[in-house]
Amino acid sequence: MGATYGLVAAVFLASVVEAVEALTIVMAMGVTRGWKSAWAGTAAAAAALAVFTVAAGYALATWLPQAALQLTVGALLLVFGLQWLRKAVLRGAGLKPHHDEESAYAEQTSAALGAARTTRFGLDWFAFTVSLKGVFLEGVEIVFIVITFGTSAHDVPVAAGTAAAAAVCVAVAGFFAHRPLSRVPENTLKYGVGLLLAGFGTYWAVAGLGVFAPGGQSLTWLGHDWAIPVLIAAWFAVSRLLIRVAPTVAGPRPYPTAPDRIDRIDRGAP
Numbered sequence: 001m002g003a004t005y006g007l008v009a010a011v012f013l014a015s016v017v018e019a020v021e022a023l024t025i026v027m028a029m030g031v032t033r034g035w036k037s038a039w040a041g042t043a044a045a046a047a048a049l050a051v052f053t054v055a056a057g058y059a060l061a062t063w064l065p066q067a068a069l070q071l072t073v074g075a076l077l078l079v080f081g082l083q084w085l086r087k088a089v090l091r092g093a094g095l096k097p098h099h100d101e102e103s104a105y106a107e108q109t110s111a112a113l114g115a116a117r118t119t120r121f122g123l124d125w126f127a128f129t130v131s132l133k134g135v136f137l138e139g140v141e142i143v144f145i146v147i148t149f150g151t152s153a154h155d156v157p158v159a160a161g162t163a164a165a166a167a168v169c170v171a172v173a174g175f176f177a178h179r180p181l182s183r184v185p186e187n188t189l190k191y192g193v194g195l196l197l198a199g200f201g202t203y204w205a206v207a208g209l210g211v212f213a214p215g216g217q218s219l220t221w222l223g224h225d226w227a228i229p230v231l232i233a234a235w236f237a238v239s240r241l242l243i244r245v246a247p248t249v250a251g252p253r254p255y256p257t258a259p260d261r262i263d264r265i266d267r268g269a270p
Contacts, residue, residue, distance in 0.1 A: 007149045010196040011159050014145050015166030017189050018138040021104070023174045025134035028108035033117075033127035040123055041131030049139045057147045057156045067218045071208025073148035074201050080145065081197030081235075088191035089239055093246035098187050149200070195239070199232035 022042075030038035060069060090096035108130075118125045146163050150156030203221065210219040221227040 007159055008162050010193060010200065011142075011145055011149055011162040012166045013189050013196070014193045015142050015163040016170055017193065018142050019167045019170035022135045022138040023170055024105050025108055025138075026131050027174060028105055028112055029127040029131050032109055032112035033124045037124040037127035038131045041128040041133075042135050044128075045132045045135035045139060048136060049143055052140075053143050053146055053156075053160060056143070057151060060147060060151050065211070065216060067208050067211035067216055069151060069208070070204045070218055071211055073151055074203070074205030074208050076144060076148050077197045077201030078205055079201075080141065081194050081199070081201050084190050084194030085198055085235065085239055088187070088194050089242045089246060091187055092191070092239075092243040095246060145197070191239075195232050195235050198235045199228055202231050202235075203228050 026038050026042050029041070060072070064072060087096060091098050112126065112130070115126045120128075142163050146159040147156070150159035207218045207221065210217050213219070223230075
């Protein structure tokens with residue numbers, strides 16, 4: 001049961017983050033080039049992602065024994081989780097700028113306004129291809145998270161349904177807001193998702209090491225699923241330590257941390 005709750009939380013939060021970034025691209029194309037082409041590109045990307053999810057999930061679930069499957073998906077989750085944590089640590093330490101959807105929207109809008117207009121199959125080809133590419137690339141990572149979590153927890157339909165629900169929630173929110181969802185705490189969500197992915201990835205990867213033992217059976221953690229929150233807490237402690245240590249190793253902070261930004265805004269600084 002704990003694994004299922006973790007599955008839903010990680011997939012939903014990760015999907016929200018990626019869907020917000022995809023929505024920014026689609027909105028920029030829709031506003032500047034036309035909604036028909038932007039939504040057509042979005043639909044094409046969603047169809048491709050759905051096919052990819054079914055094919056890859058079936059292949060993993062049927063071709064690998066349990067321990068090998070846990071090792072494979074655990075390693076993938078750990079890689080994704082450490083990537084997200086690395087960026088969260090750099091942002092927390094002031095060594096990487098915080099992601100800003102308003103700036104991303106302005107950049108995409110500027111590119112759309114400056115691009116030549118070419119029509120194919122009744123669609124603005126620039127808006128179609130940019131929307132297709134943006135949604136597909138943002139969605140690929142979610143597909144891997146859905147597949148890895150779903151196959152390990154034997155709940156691919158739950159994982160896929162959770163990702164779809166998150167995408168629908170973001171799309172509805174964007175429709176009513178008529179603007180990029182810049183108020184969504186993306187950086188905090190990415191930090192939380194990184195912790196979840198790293199924790200679950202460590203749990204499954206270590207369990208999957210049993211494939212190398214006699215019999216090839218999965219290793220059992222002390223406390224079983226209760227080891228997962230302990231691993232998440234351990235990764236949180238490591239990340240907080242790195243946030244404190246990183247500026248002393250890398251030198252002065254080129255970017256303000258979140259508290260610094262709030263303080264500057266309160267004082268009226270730009």
